Amino acid sequence: MALDIRTESLKNPVPVAEYLFKRLHEVGIRSVHGLPGDFNLRALDFLPEAGLKWVGSVNELNAAYAADGYARAKGISALITTFGVGELSAMNGMAGAYSEHIPVVHIVGCPSTISQRNGMLLHHTLGNGDFNVFANMSSQISCDVARLNKPAEIADQIDHALRECWTRSRPVYIMLPTDMVEKKVEGQRLGTPIDLSELENDVEREDYVVDVVLRYLHAAQRPIILVDACAIRHRVLSEVQDLVKKTKLPVFVTPMGKGAVNENEPTYGGVYAGSGSNPEVAAQVEAADLVLSIGSLKSDFNTSGFSYRTSQLNTIDFHSTYCAVRFSEYPGVMMRGVLRKVVERVDLSKLSPPLIPKVINEVAKNRDSFTDITQAWFWPRLGEYLKEGDIVVTETGTSNFGIWETKFPPGVTGVTQIFWGSIGWSVGAAQGAALGARDMGIDRRTILMVGDGSFQLTCQEVSTMLRHRLKVTIFLINNDGFTIERWIHGLEEEYNDIVMWNYTQIPNAFGATDKQFKKFVLKTKDEVDKLLTDKAFIEGDGLQFVELRMPKLDAPRALKITAEISAKNNARTE
Template sequence: MADIRTQGLQKPVDVAEYLFTRLHQIGIRSLHGLPGDFNLVALDYVPKVGIKWVGSVNELNAAYAADGYARAKGIGALVTTFGVGELSAMNGVAGAFSEHVPVVHIVGCPSTISQRNGMLLHHTLGNGDFHVFANMASQICCDVAKLTKPSEIADQIDHALRECWVRSRPVYLMLPTDMVTKKIEGARLDSPIDLSEPPNDPDREDYVVDVVLKYLHQAKNPIVLVDACAIRHRVLDEVHALIDKTKLPVYVAPMGKGAVDETHPCYGGVYAGSGSNADVAARVEASDLVLSIGALKSDFNTSGFSYRTSQMNTIDFHSTHCTVRYSEYPGVTMRGVLRKVTERVEVGKLSVQGSPTVRNEVKENYEGSETITQAWFWPRVGEFLKEGDVVVTETGTSNFGIWETRFPPKVNGITQIFWGSIGWSVGAAQGAALGVRDMGQDRRTVLFVGDGSFQLTVQEVSTMIRHGLKMTIFLIYNEGFTIERWIHGMDEAYNDIARWKYTEVPKAFGATDKQVKTWVIKTKVELEKLLKDEKFQNGEGLQLVELWMPKDDAPRALKVTAQISAKNNARLE
């Protein structure tokens, strides 16, 4: 029967080889994850197609790393085993779904025969239900494919990978052990998967463009506001083309940090409602037309929903629709509309106001002490960063502090403000650094993480060492969970953590003196000396800086947002 089923195939290829070849074709060069008996045979195919097996320390960190890899390189993937492995990864995959990050999650599962017979296998719930975890995954993935029928598997894989890319959301592939070596049509591999977005209907698109241009030409003080989904759905070229032609003032939301060249003369800073600098807030809120591109108006991204802009003065551009004031146009996506608006806008009809000058205000935030304060540190970081850096900031002080940092050109800012999983950044930084190397680029990856967050996912430092990644870690030592302290419980024990010997962590994970350099920095003078050191600036290997900051200090924006968050948490109706 096997011969009958496969004799019509032009180029028979094993399912696992087909799957991993497709991953390679869409740009994945490193595969995160952990081995388990339900995925071991499939993993034998990984090196055969030119993909490197990373070998993560646990599934949660693997998911965080795949997320970071995707943000740096475009798309990421991880492999786990059924039940115990995939559930550990689920938090990381959910974060990718929440923040529109394309991650392929492959789960090795029991054979179709075992599933059909309802066998009492390890890693199951013991109830014969082999679909329970896939059903869970369906809530945090845009496509779930159970690869159980050889005649359908190639279609399922191609469809899932296309959905992952186009919709910029995770997908879930369930690969039974007895399907790994089944033969399917390999001739399909000669044609790459079509990853192009469906075009808008020309008439509907033209109508929306005409409406947008009407309001844009009439506006007295229009601005552009760029957010996360402009990055995730890959329209930054369109954004820059628009501002280059129109010279409109452009601002970013916190999740959009890094989306716009911050040395561009039109760039005006970060807008987050009450968390914004006063000049930025005044300029944005005085606008009579906001061109909002890829907005994700979550609480922390808006400083507790404190935007003071009216929908009557807003045009929203999204990956699935556009909204002009209160009129929604479903199915008319932003890429085509932005291109035509840029092409057809009459610059002479525009009323263009100036935007604030953005710079790193280091001297203005020097308060005369040698203590390293949050207000002084983040502008000083802006003077340390280089063109092309990958900057990863952890949920907490770093996510809010980086608002005060003016980036050089081509910096990739990576944050997780919406999902906000503590410890995400350590794994994400590893994945991002690996993604940069897989692109053949010599760029620094700089991680800013608090001591509390670091303790959750510290094992990922082992993976950084193992792969010799170029990584600079600024570990903010401030004795616990600062963002939680500012929301509630400034001096409560539940916001405290154990004091670790942080600079000894890399060596505990096997790093040699050649592989790692560490510092304990307690004063501004010490930090200035380090930041100006040429070897440190080059960032070779792993560099870990334990940076002492006051326990009760926090960035201005964090304090504002935390106060609003505390009030929202206490609301009764």
């Protein structure tokens, strides 16, 4: 065999797949989601050598949802699919990760560079000789695309992609041809970790912005803090916590920001979402003469149909790529450094005494004389069941709006997909989040809140939960159909109906015996109270499946308000 002069100078040659997977392990990934396919099979053989565990989902869409959930719990995740048919099935999940700022490394096993060069008529292709068509599609929902076609460039491409994924908190796409899997790259590089540090702001520009922020903050009479999704996604929660604790300003979260702030803080005021907010919350936020808005993502469902009544003249925005004070924008001045210096330099003697909000978990107030489990009663009641450190996953629809009324104990991680809003996402995300928590070595309950309609789309992922013996408690809200769609349009229309399943039998259909999981069907408030105070249920070992029977047209107050606004927006003709 002829000597390959491109690799003979390598001091410690390692296969490309080994290099890639060891880098995944280095950045914190321990389990890899995905499905096998003939173009990725040889690469999968290298996972154990890198200390990675193969998860194995039931389809690529669920695997993408699970990778999303894993990243939210663990910090970053990886997904492996095969070329064409596999990656396209995963694309909806990856688009959701892109829109919601979730760092997922999507690795696609693809045909060899020889097959690509020759334009061969291979399976899983469009038959037109274009092997970049799917990568080009994914380039629109990835912050970096790495085609690993040239061994001399591959190590740099991998390191760059992983850095982009982490620092920009968005998916990257890595195309791994079959003939590159065992090509050699320099293994000595693995001794130097990838630099994942965030770029520092220019000191003079940063100091200027800090001075401007403090000038407005010290002059304000009724300042508040409003925390949104990108504060979580871009990892500035420690800075937020320090700001809240030091200034003792009233602090509120958006629906996508729920869980970002310790809700036991004395200055925590609740969830603000414009017209969908509790009236007391809306009154205090909208009366503020200065809003320190951290990581805002003002989508329609996150703002109850763009119904904010706050003025940009009274707002300072902190983002991962810029800051804005009123109508002045400072590009390239990132929020982390600014927030740190604001905390360090704020003069507490110049802050006005804050009006301290009160958040009450109003269970008794919402307990009516009816035995039925109502939305208004259940969501505050859930807050009494939750405990410190839980991961709470809520599905698009009823759950995403109901959870606004649930008071979280300290350390609860809220996992929602309010912006992308892909029905069924939460089932896969719960599996990924539970696995991510276990990979961190932390004993946490993962609690999934999902509607019956959403569950029918992705119920197969329950089999993956069983396969890995994950600690997941599923609350399935059975209210006979697509409730959020009913309230937007078509309360009684056939297209919002679904077939009634025997939901608690699903784990049995996936091979579980009754000893391997617990199942409950609850129809009354008293039955809910009894279960949520049961010690064995609270411990939550293994899989627990709870079906909650709720009235068909009952819905959280915020959902009804947002649905009405959404329906009006949908009906606009100019």
